[in-house]
Amino acid sequence: MTSVPPNTEEEKKIIRRAYRGLLRSIKSKMDGKDKEDVRKAYELAVDAHSKQRRKSGEPYILHPIEVARICAAEIGLGPTAVISALLHDVVEDTDITLKQIEEQFGAKIAMIVDGLTKFKNLDALSPQAENFKKVLSTLAKDVRVVLIKMADRLHNMRTLGSMPRHKQLKIASETNYIYAPLAHRLGLYNMKTEFQDLVMKILEPENFQFVKHKLKETKRDRNQYINEFLKPLEQKLNTIGMPYRISGRPKSISSIYNKIKTKGVAFEEIYDLFAIRIIVDVPIPREKEICWKVYTIVTETNIPIPERLKDWITTPKGNGYESLHTTVIGPQGRYVEVQIRSERMHEIAEKGFAAHWKYKGVKQNSFDVFSDWLDSIREILENPVGDAVEFLNDFRTNLYKEEIYVFTPRGDKRVLPKGATALDFAFGIHTEVGYHCKSVKVNNILVPLGTVLNNGDQVQVITNKAQKPSEGWLKFVVTGKARSKIRSSMKEERRKKGELGKEELMRKMKNIKADFELNADMLVKHLGFTNRPDLYYAIFKEELNAQQALKAFRVEGGRLFLIEDDKPEPEIPAKTPAPAKTRRRRDFKGKPELMIDNKPAAQFKHSLATCCHPVQGDPVFAYVTAMGEAKIHRHTCPNAEHLMANYAYRMMKAEWVDSGNTDFLANLLITGIDGRGVAQKITGIITMDLKLDMRSISMDGNQGFFQGRIGIVVKNRDQLQLAIQTLKNLDGVHSVIRED
Numbered sequence: 002m003t004s005v006p007p008n009t010e011e012e013k014k015i016i017r018r019a020y021r022g023l024l025r026s027i028k029s030k031m032d033g034k035d036k037e038d039v040r041k042a043y044e045l046a047v048d049a050h051s052k053q054r055r056k057s058g059e060p061y062i063l064h065p066i067e068v069a070r071i072c073a074a075e076i077g078l079g080p081t082a083v084i085s086a087l088l089h090d091v092v093e094d095t096d097i098t099l100k101q102i103e104e105q106f107g108a109k110i111a112m113i114v115d116g117l118t119k120f121k122n123l124d125a126l127s128p129q130a131e132n133f134k135k136v137l138s139t140l141a142k143d144v145r146v147v148l149i150k151m152a153d154r155l156h157n158m159r160t161l162g163s164m165p166r167h168k169q170l171k172i173a174s175e176t177n178y179i180y181a182p183l184a185h186r187l188g189l190y191n192m193k194t195e196f197q198d199l200v201m202k203i204l205e206p207e208n209f210q211f212v213k214h215k216l217k218e219t220k221r222d223r224n225q226y227i228n229e230f231l232k233p234l235e236q237k238l239n240t241i242g243m244p245y246r247i248s249g250r251p252k253s254i255s256s257i258y259n260k261i262k263t264k265g266v267a268f269e270e271i272y273d274l275f276a277i278r279i280i281v282d283v284p285i286p287r288e289k290e291i292c293w294k295v296y297t298i299v300t301e302t303n304i305p306i307p308e309r310l311k312d313w314i315t316t317p318k319g320n321g322y323e324s325l326h327t328t329v330i331g332p333q334g335r336y337v338e339v340q341i342r343s344e345r346m347h348e349i350a351e352k353g354f355a356a357h358w359k360y361k362g363v364k365q366n367s368f369d370v371f372s373d374w375l376d377s378i379r380e381i382l383e384n385p386v387g388d389a390v391e392f393l394n395d396f397r398t399n400l401y402k403e404e405i406y407v408f409t410p411r412g413d414k415r416v417l418p419k420g421a422t423a424l425d426f427a428f429g430i431h432t433e434v435g436y437h438c439k440s441v442k443v444n445n446i447l448v449p450l451g452t453v454l455n456n457g458d459q460v461q462v463i464t465n466k467a468q469k470p471s472e473g474w475l476k477f478v479v480t481g482k483a484r485s486k487i488r489s490s491m492k493e494e495r496r497k498k499g500e501l502g503k504e505e506l507m508r509k510m511k512n513i514k515a516d517f518e519l520n521a522d523m524l525v526k527h528l529g530f531t532n533r534p535d536l537y538y539a540i541f542k543e544e545l546n547a548q549q550a551l552k553a554f555r556v557e558g559g560r561l562f563l564i565e566d567d568k569p570e571p572e573i574p575a576k577t578p579a580p581a582k583t584r585r586r587r588d589f590k591g592k593p594e595l596m597i598d599n600k601p602a603a604q605f606k607h608s609l610a611t612c613c614h615p616v617q618g619d620p621v622f623a624y625v626t627a628m629g630e631a632k633i634h635r636h637t638c639p640n641a642e643h644l645m646a647n648y649a650y651r652m653m654k655a656e657w658v659d660s661g662n663t664d665f666l667a668n669l670l671i672t673g674i675d676g677r678g679v680a681q682k683i684t685g686i687i688t689m690d691l692k693l694d695m696r697s698i699s700m701d702g703n704q705g706f707f708q709g710r711i712g713i714v715v716k717n718r719d720q721l722q723l724a725i726q727t728l729k730n731l732d733g734v735h736s737v738i739r740e741d
């Protein structure tokens with residue numbers, strides 16, 4: 002944004018046209034006051050930004066107008082959001098103060114604009130995680146802050162072309178890290194998809210163009226196929242006597258590419274390049290009935306794959322999404338995904354959170370999912386301890402999770418993220434229940450605390466006052482709430498025990514007449530710790546012998562001096578990795594495997610940082626570079642603090658886990674034409690030719706088609722790829738896909 006000559010007549014025309022476009026896009030009812038306020042906000046913004054231009058050279062005011070339009074047209078927000086969006090940059094960039102906004106537009110709008118201004122500072126790369134935490138507290142107060150910020154980000158991403166490359170990378174990786182997951186969580190599917198595509202276009206331009214080109218190339222075939230699929234359906238759908246519409250849109254470029262990457266298949270082999278969507282226009286009370294009627298018609302015409310039936314109507318997703326999904330075998334034996342929903346469900350799927358406001362109260366339950374979620378954010382935020390980086394990581398992992406429903410012994414429904422454990426449930430009930438959780442019964446059977454819960458489980462927690470959290474508990478939980486509560490309890494515990502370590506150190510120092518305060522920080526550094534409590538705790542745990550450590554020093558006037566430094570020692574360079582004795586390693590039975598974000602590191606482009614040379618077993622974290630590579634640093638790396646403070650959003654959890662051995666199990670889904678002895682042929686190839694162990698096999702045949710699931714044990718990806726390729730070459734095999 003630069004200061005330049007005032008707008009020309011031509012530009013003023015463009016601005017007025019943009020404003021009229023904005024007014025047309027506002028679908029919600031506006032009274033006289035609303036209309037007047039929108040006008041006032043527009044005029045104020047035009048005036049305030051009149052001397053500013055965007056990087057592209059266009060008048061700056063076009064940006065807030067477009068952000069307001071996105072809020073109205075693409076998210077479905079009303080006048081309050083439109084006014085706030087028009088004003089979202091004025092406090093930050095011009096002379097207008099928050100007070101003036103409050104005087105002219107009231108406290109509510111001032112509060113939203115203030116939240117948006119704080120969001121802006123977040124972009125300035127000041128301590129990221131801290132800031133983000135602040136922003137989330139505004140989210141808990143008024144979700145519109147975040148929705149407007151998303152619209153702002155979307156417009157910036159759409160117009161990223163005129164930015165220098167390094168800024169593009171920064172904005173894109175930040176979008177990928179936090180905005181796309183947030184859009185997902187708020188049910189803004191279109192926006193999430195667009196975010197991901199725009200990010201991919203910048204981070205992986207060649208792959209983006211490749212998929213785009215492929216989609217274009219195959220468009221005619223695809224449309225022909227879709228028509229062939231729809232023809233028999235349409236006749237039957239007409240008999241229901243309800244208006245409906247059908248679309249067959251390809252999936253997004255980034256999601257297609259993701260499949261190519263994670264499943265290791267070629268573009269041509271992705272069977273769900275597109276999904277058919279049937280949207281019925283029915284009154285709310287008849288939604289469910291009609292959707293199932295449509296389902297019946299679809300599955301009478303085509304054979305369904307039972308495991309693929311997803312009923313998000315009976316139990317909507319945590320972000321409010323409702324729809325009926327099924328996959329059927331269409332013409333030529335191809336799998337086709339069909340999504341069935343009502344117009345109302347469709348609007349919610351497209352516009353997410355905002356559409357819920359509209360239907361709030363119309364349909365029971367549909368709004369609660371969000372308030373539950375906001376409650377959980379509030380709860381995490383209220384927890385005063387915990388490092389901001391950990392907080393952000395926890396928060397982020399919870400964004401993408403699907404939900405499951407479980408029940409208390411009294412039959413109350415509780416929502417938990419998929420993958421949540423018995424212990425997560427205990428913490429979900431109440432922090433105290435979590436702390437004192439002794440054992441858990443799932444469906445009346447005692448289970449380990451780390452047991453993953455399933456939809457519909459009935460869970461009962463047995464507590465004992467004497468029980469308290471231990472470090473190991475962190476491995477048993479996935480929810481942000483449980484993690485942060487366990488951490489804060491551990492911290493307290495460590496602090497208490499550390500006091501004993503501290504006393505010991507003080508005693509030992511007193512014995513040699515060294516002053517404690519004068520030397521403590523130097524000792525922390527010298528011994529390779531990041532802070533005093535860590536040092537104290539290590540002494541308490543007897544990982545460090547204080548007396549031994551002090552032998553390296555001589556005392557002069559209460560101060561400690563390294564004896565080594567006394568000797569002339571010119572040839573040793575200062576920059577060597579920290580001495581091995583300060584490295585605290587865990588003991589592993591087998592070969593420890595590096596995990597990033599709880600997934601094997603092999604799934605990421607990664608390397609070990611050269612500044613701190615981590616070795617197997619070191620406490621480490623991952624830092625994602627602008628090029629998307631995960632660099633593994635030690636916790637004690639001299640660069641760590643700086644990285645965490647400034648680029649917290651790029652941090653990912655990394656750890657070495659005991660893998661026992663490096664074999665891993667891969668599940669393959671094989672489809673093809675059912676011929677004699679297909680199963681034998683497949684198993685023969687796996688065990689005889691490839692010499693791999695098989696863990697499981699199941700085969701289903703259905704009218705000439707078969708579908709098999711095989712679990713094989715492989716050493717690495719190459720071996721897996723070879724297996725997939727070999728099986729694919731087999732006569733009659735149609736596809737071989739690795740399942741998650």
Ligand code: MN
Nearest residue numbers: 064089090153
């Ligand atoms: Mn902006």
